[in-house]
Amino acid sequence: MPDMLERYVSWRRGRDGDPFRVRLPTLGSVLFTGTPEGARELFRAPMDLLEPPLPNPIEPMVGAASLILARGERHRRERALLAPAFHRNRINAYATAIRDATLAELNGDRTGTPWRPGTRVDARAAARALTLRVILAAVFGIDEPARRAEYTAATTAFLESFGSALFLAPALRRTMFGLSGWERFAAARDRLDELIDAEVTRRRASGDGGTDLLALLLDARYEDGNAITDTDLREQLRTLLVAGHETTATALVWALYRLHREPATLARLRDELSGAGIDPDPAELMKLPYLDAVCQETLRLHPPVPIVLRRLTGDFMLRGTPLVAGDTMGVSVHLLHTDPAVWPEPQRFRPERFLDRRYSPFEYAPFGGGHRRCIGATLADYELRIVLATVVTGVRMRLAPRFARGATPLSVPHTITVGPRRAITFDIVES
Numbered sequence: 001m002p003d004m005l006e007r008y009v010s011w012r013r014g015r016d017g018d019p020f021r022v023r024l025p026t027l028g029s030v031l032f033t034g035t036p037e038g039a040r041e042l043f044r045a046p047m048d049l050l051e052p053p054l055p056n057p058i059e060p061m062v063g064a065a066s067l068i069l070a071r072g073e074r075h076r077r078e079r080a081l082l083a084p085a086f087h088r089n090r091i092n093a094y095a096t097a098i099r100d101a102t103l104a105e106l107n108g109d110r111t112g113t114p115w116r117p118g119t120r121v122d123a124r125a126a127a128r129a130l131t132l133r134v135i136l137a138a139v140f141g142i143d144e145p146a147r148r149a150e151y152t153a154a155t156t157a158f159l160e161s162f163g164s165a166l167f168l169a170p171a172l173r174r175t176m177f178g179l180s181g182w183e184r185f186a187a188a189r190d191r192l193d194e195l196i197d198a199e200v201t202r203r204r205a206s207g208d209g210g211t212d213l214l215a216l217l218l219d220a221r222y223e224d225g226n227a228i229t230d231t232d233l234r235e236q237l238r239t240l241l242v243a244g245h246e247t248t249a250t251a252l253v254w255a256l257y258r259l260h261r262e263p264a265t266l267a268r269l270r271d272e273l274s275g276a277g278i279d280p281d282p283a284e285l286m287k288l289p290y291l292d293a294v295c296q297e298t299l300r301l302h303p304p305v306p307i308v309l310r311r312l313t314g315d316f317m318l319r320g321t322p323l324v325a326g327d328t329m330g331v332s333v334h335l336l337h338t339d340p341a342v343w344p345e346p347q348r349f350r351p352e353r354f355l356d357r358r359y360s361p362f363e364y365a366p367f368g369g370g371h372r373r374c375i376g377a378t379l380a381d382y383e384l385r386i387v388l389a390t391v392v393t394g395v396r397m398r399l400a401p402r403f404a405r406g407a408t409p410l411s412v413p414h415t416i417t418v419g420p421r422r423a424i425t426f427d428i429v430e431s
Contacts, residue, residue, distance in 0.1 A: 006334045019319045030328045034335025038319050040362040043370035053311040053328050058416050063235030085216045094138045095282035101133040102390040115395050119428045127249035135244040141212035154192045161185040247304040248383050250419035254302040258349045260399045273393050285389050293351035299366035303333040304417040308368045396430035
């Protein structure tokens with residue numbers, strides 16, 4: 001489990017210093033660093049020396065054409081094609097969809113039970129539902145209830161079918177007369193792909209246009225003037241559904257958990273949001289410093305992807321240790337984000353630290369770094385801030401007793417990110 005990995009890498013660094021080696025399933029020996037100096041060296045390594053490690057445990061989910069797994073010149077071309085769709089000006093257009101999805105969840109559109117006093121809410125289920133609603137609107141422009149329900153069912157089945165066992169143990173990815181977990185996953189992936197392919201075909205035929213990400217990608221052209229193929233487009237769209245859904249949902253759950261364990265912090269955030277007015281423009285929310293600090297501190301303690309890995313295509317030196325082609329090196333984001341030389345009281349949830357100073361991309365890297373930094377980071381940040389602000393101003397709640405005290409819940413893999421092993425629940429006290 002990631003928590004066990006965090007404890008282990010902390011112990012290894014304490015014993016061996018930095019950098020240190022750890023053996024990972026399927027990847028073999030990995031040279032890790034957890035210091036800003038090490039992160040700087042890795043993130044600034046020449047582009048042509050770095051590629052994603054293979055075999056990659058998420059390849060069955062996102063596909064070999066995914067930007068996450070693309071390497072070399074292909075990665076540069078795909079990133080250049082996709083980047084305009086994630087420009088901040090484009091992301092701003094999704095503000096209404098983000099707020100509407102949050103309000104719909106609070107009003108009980110999904111469950112039939114509004115968030116009213118006396119209701120117990122499963123924060124993980126709610127966060128997944130509303131972030132999926134947002135990503136479906138952003139990627140496909142889907143807002144009609146029937147189509148949204150169809151996509152939601154297919155996407156949820158797809159995500160839930162790829163459990164920890166298939167993620168961590170590739171040997172289990174085999175057929176067994178239709179009875180294996182791998183075959184159930186493959187069937188769920190095929191169903192989702194059918195919906196994506198049908199949507200792409202419909203859009204290409206109709207030329208409807210639109211402002212969603214699919215419309216932008218259909219219009220986009222590589223430098224040679226060619227359009228993206230349907231196969232590659234499908235895998236990029238599937239990647240957006242996976243990465244754009246689970247990462248923000250997990251961050252939202254942790255933000256709500258941390259805030260409700262720190263009443264003074266929650267009160268300060270509510271005061272700032274109250275000062276922004278009854279129905280503030282989402283663009284104004286993005287300017288609120290304490291809301292920003294709360295979200296950044298959440299991602300510091302709970303980065304969506306706790307390790308960044310790169311495989312080398314040539315010789316390199318990491319923190320004085322020589323590496324050769326085929327070796328794998330990585331950054332432990334957990335160690336980076338809890339380095340006491342950078343972060344006083346590193347285990348404490350203290351958003352004020354982000355008001356006191358700015359941190360470099362080699363000290364704070366919740367979405368990775370370098371030329372492979374997550375292309376959707378801006379959308380994830382934007383969504384987290386709007387959803388959190390809408391929930392905190394819309395209802396007052398308290399953690400269920402089992403979560404209000406004691407140790408922080410353990411984290412486990414959830415598709416391509418990590419999150420709390422148990423569903424974290426809240427009781428609504430005022431709406």
